[in-house]
Amino acid sequence: MPTSLTDGKIVFIPCEIAPGMTSIEREITIRNPEGPIRAYVTLTSVASDFKLDSEKKFDGWVKAVIVAFDKDDLRLLFTGQDVDPANPAPVSREWLRDNAKTEAQLNHRARS
Secondary structure (H helix, E strand, O other), rough: OOOOOOOEEEEEEEEEEOOOOOEEEEEEEEEOOOOOOOEEEEHHHHOOOOOOOOOOEEEEEEEEEEEEEEEEEEEOOOEEEEEEEEOOOEEEEHHHHHEEEEEHHHHHHOOO
16 A cells, blocks of 8 residues: 555556557556546556557556545546546545555565
C-alpha cells in the first residue's frame, strides 16, 4: 500500500488491459465497488504490458495520479481520454488504500 494518499502522488492500479483503438493505446477496466472505471490510456501508462501484440484481455496495472479535492473526494487521473465515468475518476479512500501500489512496490512484486 502507498504510505500516503496525497494529491499528485503517482500510483499503479490493478486493471484489465485490452487492445485500444490504435497500437499506441490500451483500453483498461478497473473493478471498483462504485462501478467499473473504463479508459483509453497511452501505452506508456500501462505497467507490465508484456503482451504488446495481444488481441486478448489480460490483468495488469495502469499508472494514475491521485487528485485530492478534499479528504473525502479522491480521484484518479489517467493519461488518455474517453474515461467512464469521468477523468479524473472518483474512488473511495478505502478502495484506493487497498488497491494502489507505488512503482517501488510494483517493481518489488515483479522481482518476487
